[in-house]
Amino acid sequence: MRLPCPHCGPRDYSEFRYGGDAENPRPKHGTGDLQAWHDYYFVFNNPKGPHEEYWQHVLGCRRWFKLKRNTATNEVIGVVQP
Amino acid sequence: MLERRSALADAHPFAWAALTLGEVRGFTLTQAAVFDKAAEAQVAAVIGALPQENTRAIESNGRTLFRTGPLAFWCVGPENDDLAAQLQGKAIMTPLSHSRTRISIEGSAARAMLAKGLPIDLHTSVFTPGTFAMTGLHHTPVLLHCVAEARFELYAMRTFAMDAWEWLEDAALEFR
Amino acid sequence: MSKYSALALARHALNPDLPWPRAWRSPDPKPSYDVVIVGGGGHGLSTAHHLARYHGIKNVAVIERGYIGSGNVGRNTTIIRSNYMMGGDTAFFEKSLQLWEGLSHELNFNCMVSQRGQIIVAISPGQMDTFARRGNIMRLNGIDAELLDPGELQRVLPYLDYSKDARWPIYGAIHQPRAGTARHDAVAWGYARSADSHGVDIIENCEVTGFVIEGGKVTGVETSRGRINAGKVGIAVAGHTSHVAKMAGLRLPVESHILQAFVTEPLKPIVDHVVSWGAELFYLSQSDKGGLVFGGHIDGFNTYTQRGQFHKIQSVVECAVAFMPFIARIRLLRHWGGIQDMTPDGSPFICKTPIRNLYLNGGWCYQGFKATPASGLTFAHTIAHDEPHELNRCFTLDRFEKGNEMDEHGTGNWTYKQ
């Protein structure tokens, strides 16, 4: 698999680390009750299809980015601009 | 003065017909980071033109400059380069001279040897002089800089430098 | 059910035209069942077997999208063991191992349960301490476990790399003699044949497309072969749990990941145990057919494709060659992937859901296969009595809200790192 690092361009999968689900909005710092943080941290859409997720180009420029990828095909749809 | 000791002090550089492996010592590596383009301009005002491409280094006032992030640079200058002082307050300066060990790889076999470990396209038509890449060698981060058609400099993490060296030595064996 | 035995085989050998009966029927779905199990994998079929045989609930359908056993029960590395130390795990997995020990007789189907022992090799003194804690808990719960020092280990496993060239030295190992392997396909087929013989309808090539829910209560399922009404519905589709549960409007603490498995060419016996390594997750055994079957860690990112990344394949094979150098010349014949439910704490769910009469069995992470018998036993009990069996009390959906995680290996609450 090749992943599009927003700084370095397309690179081999082996240069990256996965950072998990990016579909749940993180409660703003200092806000959110137990339920809100539970739903953010522990419950997932886990779709079979397009999925937003975090990756870090950890052996490269160390950029984190939000990637949209089809979990049914591993096809990269693109970097989600913040 | 306290004596400096390189991570490769006990390594054995070699020069064969097809391949030369050595260490470059006596340089200053400074990281400059800013938070916006305006601040980047201020940096440029002090040290000169900054590289605009993410994959090509430029030479500027005796320094080699790499754009290592959207708003971050590696500046490799001569020993005792006081860039950090010059840019104090203008940018976030982090001296990294001791963080990276600079390994030189030269010769007709250099690309073939590096291709054993680096998941990037090293073809002469692609990885041309001036090109650099931040990538992985043997599970550790490295910055590879193509200095000339057949000469490369590999910036390895200091604590992994000997490991990288031993890996390169082993990879080089068939080109002896 | 016509009994399988050496005698029956002889009868068929002498009379070649005498046909074998079908192992299980291929019925059309009835309009309604007392219980519908979604998923014809090991867990679903085991559940149906237990419902029909031990709870007298025989009007049961197992609905399978493809062919039975097409999921992880036929894709795993066939290891069975009960070396668990968390309160809610120990008894459950030991019960499962005990059921394994009698399974071939329970089903009159040879599942080739081979208690050849599992040996896990430690690479640091600290790791020996964590192994010791696990082993002590096992012993205190009547489960077999023993520590091996490097000398003893070298006598049992002469082929590991004990040399100075090894990246990590060997400090010893923990051994569970009763652990081992079983023939994975046989488990699905054996449970299917038994469930079928007790009246369960096994319906293959039938995909569930939705749930019929009225007033917070499930009353049936929509399928590619029409609506099927049901008093109760159990979901046992590990790998696709989120996907199916979503049809019932549920979001779960589950992500789908690929775990790869590998088999080499068939060889005469060389590896007589299940051997695992503490350096990285790595486990290997030799199948009765002679292939070395091994695996490692999940690739580590959400996916429903059954294709793994080659980088991961390399890192697992690197473990194999570094750990047992003689293996280098043996050839990899096949590698494949299974889609596995991963939960934040690495432990499963066997529980009720917010929807009445809808029950969930999933989130198995790495331990689905070895859990198959006890999973069926406890899930059947949970469905039959509408309350958990004592062995699956901890496998609830709300444990993360309450702070009752069961992180057996202290990996931390990350699905993709578990």
Add this chain to the structure above:
Amino acid sequence: MSFRRLSSGGLIDRGKPVGFTLDGKSYKGLAGDTLTSALLANDVTLVGRSFKYHRPRGIMSAGVEEPNALFTLHDGGRREANIPGTMVELIEGLQARTQNAWPSVELDVMGVNQIAAPFFQSGFYYKTFMGPSKGSWMLYEPFIRRAAGLGEATHDFNPDPDRYETRFDFCEVLVIGSGAAGIAAALSAAAGGGRVVLVEQDSRLGGGLLSDAAQASWLNDRLAEIAAAKSIQVRTHTSAAGVYDDNQVVLVERRDHARPDPTKGQARQVLTMMQAASIIYATGAIERPLVFANNDRPGVMLASALRTYLHRFGVAPQSAVIATNNDTAYETARDLAAAGVEVTVVDSRDDAALAKRNDFRVLTGTVVANVQGRRALYGAVLQGAHEENIRCDAIGVSGGWSPAVHLTSHGGIRPRYDAAVAGFVPGGFAPTHFGAGAIMGTFGLNAAIREGAAAGAKASGGTGAQIPAAIGEDRAYSVMPVWMPPKARGKAFVDFQNDVTAKDIKIAHQEGYHSVEHLKRYTTLGMGTDQGKTSNINALAEMAELRGLPLEQAGTTTFRPPYTGVALGVIAGRTTGKHFRPTRRSPLHDWHAANGGVFIEAGAWMRAWYYNWAGDSAASAYVKEMELVRRNVGISDVSTLGKIDVQGPDAAEFLNRVYVNGFAKLPVGRARYGVMLNDDGIVLDDGTTTRLSETQFYMTTTTAQAGEVMSWLEYLLQMHWTDLKVHVTSLTDEWGGIAVSGPNARKALELCFPGIDVSTEAVPYMGAKEFTFEGAPIRLLRLSFSGELAYEVHTRADFTTALWERFIATGKPLGLKPYGLEALASLRIEKGHVAGLELDHRNTLDDLGLGKMAGKEKDYVGKALRFRPTYQAAERWSLVGLELLEPEKKLRGGAILFAKGDEIKGHGRGYITSVTWSVELGKTIALGLYDGGLKHVGEEIVCAFPLKNELARAKIVSPHFIDPEGKRLHA
């Protein structure tokens, strides 16, 4: 005398004899031979025994699909089993052994299995071996295991002395297969100017053309063009093993024929991870056997194989029957006849026209129903229009062709059945994938060339090139498959390697194992080393007929990588042994090595475990080293600690968020101990952070969590707190660290840094001081992990060794010495600092007795989920200290804790994490977690270690064994 070498023809060098042995017997072959062609030339046709029935087996094919002719090669560490002789290039002195037969393939005692054969029908082992009692399988298994398996891997577990390489490569167009279509594709793609790589698993380019003497000149002209084309890179001996996501193709090159020397760094095999912009599959097709009684007898071969042995190796039988259901076999017959072989064609198709235009005998509407002969055949028994027996040395069979679609389905696209081809063709292609030639069911040579040229043009995005037509016209291809075996006595094999017969498939059908996967798994069909290359379609077709379904509805099989077996060694490459994973070294590594330091692996790090001045084992040395620190002063290497530069206007706010305790008001020049939680409220890491200026902090983390913490901070800043102006950079490699600990620590500093004020006023506890010493920047932090008066002296990595040596030299009068990791870890236990096994991702702040640190008012990461009900429960396992009450006994990490009077079973009330001998208290102490924690101080408990049948009494005490009020820290 049945097979023989012809006096002329073939691509072998009759001037270069090559000696080799089979089962110790010497033979001569020729340069250019494969092991099997050389054996046939020596008229050796019986080369193995079958898997289940131990039936005599011969050579069936001339390629990768070979199911029968498997050999064991070499010996010692180089021994390898199950190697198809068709793929072994003959080299001088090659030692080959036959397999699965004892004492020899001629008289194999296990042949008795053939008598019991009816018993061994498919799935028999699921139906028996269950009695008499529960565990009975364990009695049968050893026999089953010994009977199963093919070759023997090793006797002595010698490691493989050979060397393997892996490498990365990139290209625009990858062409897989070098038959007519592949050659045309490569030449056409090269016109696009990009990098074209042409891979061929065989030892030379040409594919099917090598078995077709008539095309020799066309082939040679094209090969010359390829050699001249700079942009084409040719890789022979190279098979494409698998195709992975985003066009990563794994190529495996074999170099055995070149006799590589590992001591010269030459690899035996090279694995290339090829990143291809586009891929052209020109993988050809594999001929199918026909299913009839005794179709496995030595001498029954694929018709195309007879043709290959004739044209490539100049080897042929005296007489042959060619049994076919399609047109291609006539070319084989024609060529054999031309070479003087007595040929009869037996064609199941009832078309008189076929008989005419040939100069050899053709019997149409007729099939071969059975075979005469056991260890070598001598005749064919015909059925149909012509019922007769024909004497012959070989039977060439052609059941039609199966396109080699395997690689195209690795990406998840299922093959599609094409009735005209009577085989599966690619079910579709990704946009950057193309197919050409026989794989597409295009069997005409010129059609394949046109298809290849077109694919080359598309793949390269260029206009392509005109490729000259092959010699002669394409003949039409027609096939009329017959799937069911003719009625006759004897086993009719479908899968030769796994001994799966037509009858076995019938049984699987009776029992309801209908789906393709059930069929394969129940009968083991296609599970051998050949992965069913010759058997899959015949089996699927028979099952389809039994079910009364058209083949396309009966389903297809999924092909999994690798296409052919790949040695595990070449997948691992050089990433094994000491290079298995990278080794991380402190700047002081060389000093430790040279000065009696003994190392221990700690994650990637090599750390000084203990020094031999104190003893010759960790157990004996660490106590001396602890005494040194408690009573005098020692130095220790703490360079492995994670160090992070945190800079920016919002640095203080940032730290205030990630640590549970406050950092906003930390004064410049002061350090503070901090604890971080993960979002879930579990302790992530701890460490000290020093404020160097209003906007700059120097953070340290544990050695183990350094990488995780760094990524975590970057994640928060880059993905969530983008409004914060903070930049973080790892300084772990930039700074080395030396811990100076003990009552005389300040004296040691004064001796080392004359003229620098290190008084407690200048550097109070948790104070920091930056200065330059002999050109080296120093960060002096007054911190203590040991509980003694202690400092951490950080300096730039390259200076660390010199500074360390300065401490050793100037500290001599004091008796200063180095201490290692074991003592460091033991000292912290005495002080009750948590580390390692206490920070195991399961414990909360309160479990570790750190709850009070958390700011009541301030917000911090993990605050919300920290307050989940069970995390706040009164009775939790939390940190306690333990003192052993029975000196003659041992405390051990991993011991389970029970209250006095508890029954010693179940899960207990806690466990021991860390144990040490306390030099201070003169007894064994430990840290552990215990239900209710410090509420039980003073109680006697029982530590159980059933693995060693040990019980020991201990007392619960505060984990702060020494100096609880911290006088020494402030001394």
